[in-house]
Amino acid sequence: MNETIKRKVLTRLERCKQCELCVFYCPKKCISFSDEVNSGGYHYTCIDDTVCIGCGTCYIVCPDGVYEVLGS
Structure with a gap:
């Protein structure tokens, strides 16, 4: 079965x-x-989108606004 990995967090590199x-x-x-x-x-x-649970911790701790947590 070929599953597509869903991205939970976007990163502004x-x-x-x-x-x-x-x-x-x-x-x-x-x-x-x-x-x-x-x-x-x-x-x-x-x-690593296969491990990320979309918890938003990266969004909360990042002082530079790198992350955007996507809705489900």
Whole structure:
């Protein structure tokens, strides 16, 4: 059976300043940093959509408004 993974959180890559708060506080530990950098020179975050539960912790702790939690 071929299932499509539903994205629960959108990421604004250009806003990420690699502060690591989201990585530290994510209860599912599904956030990591890309090997690539954004225009500010920071490694931006990537979310593993197969593990993410859409809890919104990243949205709450991010000081730069990187995340948008999508409704179901």
